[in-house]
Amino acid sequence: MIKSPPTCEALFDSNTHHSPAPLTIGSVVVDPPILQAPMAGFTNYAFRQIVREFGGVGLQATEMVNARGFVWLDERAEHPDRLWGVADEARPLAVQIWDNDPETMARVGSRLVSEHRVSIVDINFGCPVKKVTQRAHSGSYLLSQPERMGQIIEGLVAACAPTPVTAKIRLGCTRDKINAIDIAQVVEGAGAAALTVHGRTAQDMFSGNADWDRISAIKPYLKKIPLIGNGDLDSPQAVVKAFANYAIDGVMIARACLGRPWLFSQCAAALRGLAIPPDPSPLEQRDIMLKHYALIVDRFGESKGTVLMRKYASCYAQGKPGARNFRSLIAKVGDAQEFHHVVNEHFPVTT
Ligand SMILES: Cc1cc2nc3c(=O)[nH]c(=O)nc-3n(C[C@H](O)[C@H](O)[C@H](O)COP(=O)(O)O)c2cc1C
CATH class of the missing domain: 1.10.1200.80 (Putative flavin oxidoreducatase; domain 2)
Structure with missing residues (x-):
């Protein structure tokens, strides 16, 4: 039996409720400021298409694409598959890439912009899996190398301009080396147009809860670019609370939308103070x-x-x-x- 939809009034302080402003990433307007996260093996064209039809998502992202493979081995199966749909589907759309070589990243960024006309090029600085960190010194491994991060971003920004470049990070490599505030300043200083923070360290993988206080603490250190919070958001109520309680400009949802592609439409309604549409039957x-x-x-x-x-x-x-x-x-x-x-x-x- 379907429960009657909750109204959002209870979620808001009735006198102070106002919807968060649309987010701008460079020239890209993200409205509502709710983003669909990149998820390897999941957020391919088919999934994005299903999400898009429900609406409520301000920006969608592809799965992460290995930049080195993209440059040298176009014919290899992974890349056509990972870029499935990208050339033709609705915008805005972010393509996420990973590697640790600034030149390779710049070459791939430039091709994504010129050949695929993507809206945003996002860099993966958060992946904690060994294949990416230990073997390729990329993803979250680079959180311990802020200088290299800066070089990658600078090169990509120059190669992609005026298309915005964004960065997705975790709080740090390990719990005793949380350096998200320093990293955020490097990211902004190198010219990125937005920062997304998953509120865990790489060491955490997916254990414990995302630390939204630490995400929020980054905000005063960003002078120009928006901060997008990510981690454990699994309901319209959680999204509304994230905007109410933390200093963020946008939110990103990953795991919770995998079996509920309609979740974004529910979150968007909640943020607008409208009745939350029920789950599909x-x-x-x-x-x-x-x-x-x-x-x-x-x-x-x-x-x-x-x-x-x-x-x-x-x-x-x-x-x-x-x-x-x-x-x-x-x-x-x-x-x-x-x-x-x-x-x-x-x-x-x-x-
Ligand atoms: C199956 C799976 C694949 C993921 N792949 C990527 C990826 O390709 N790039 C990335 O930046 N993060 C990736 N992530 C991390 C998510 O984007 C997100 O940061 C994380 O799941 C926390 O958000 P959540 O609590 O809403 O799931 C992946 C997560 C999962 C569960």
Whole structure:
């Protein structure tokens, strides 16, 4: 049964409520100031398209793209796949890239701007996985090398101008070396147009809670560019509270939107002080998932597309009764018939 939608009045101090101003990143207007995070393996064209149709998202981001591979190995499968849809889809759209070499990053940025006309080039300074940090000295590894970060940003800004360049960081590499305030100043000084901060260190991975006080503490040190807070936002209420309680200009949502692509529309309504639209009905949610599946199969073919869709389907089931059973069955499907069979049998799961 669908609960009646909460109104937002209770979320606001009724006399002081006003929606946060649209965010501007260089010349790009991000309205509402709610961003869809880059997520490797998830935020490809199909997912972005589903999110976009619900609305409420001010800026969407691709999965991270390895800059070195992009420059040298265009024909390698990863890059066409990771840039799937980018050339033609609606704007604004940010493409996120990672590497530790300023020249490589600049070359890739310049191509993304000239060949793909992306709205924003975002740099990944937050990825904590070993393949990126220990092996490639990139992502969050660079938080310990602010000088190198500055060189990467400066080179990219010059190569991409007037397209804005942004940076996404964590609070630091380890809990005893939190240096987000210093890093923020390097990022701004090097010419970036916005800073997104995930309120954990690389050491934390995803444990504990995002530290929004530390995100907020960065704000006084940024003179010109907006600060976007990220970490653990999973409801319209959480987004409204983030704007009310912390000194941020925008918010970014990652994990919570994977199985709820309609979350942005709910958050946007809440920020505007409007009634929060209810979740789609179970049948509607099933149709959204099937549409997602059709987009994936269209791109990757039935066999690879079905395997890829297993993880997205599991996200849609998350938090629902019967999710565990659904997940174990969907993990074994190999073609469209099996996929549809499991979905029709087990999703929507009636309460
Ligand atoms: C599966 C997955 C993939 C991710 N991939 C990226 C990525 O490619 N680039 C990036 O900057 N962050 C990536 N992140 C981190 C998220 O963008 C975000 O910073 C983090 O999940 C915290 O936000 P949340 O609490 O809303 O999930 C990823 C996170 C997850 C769960």
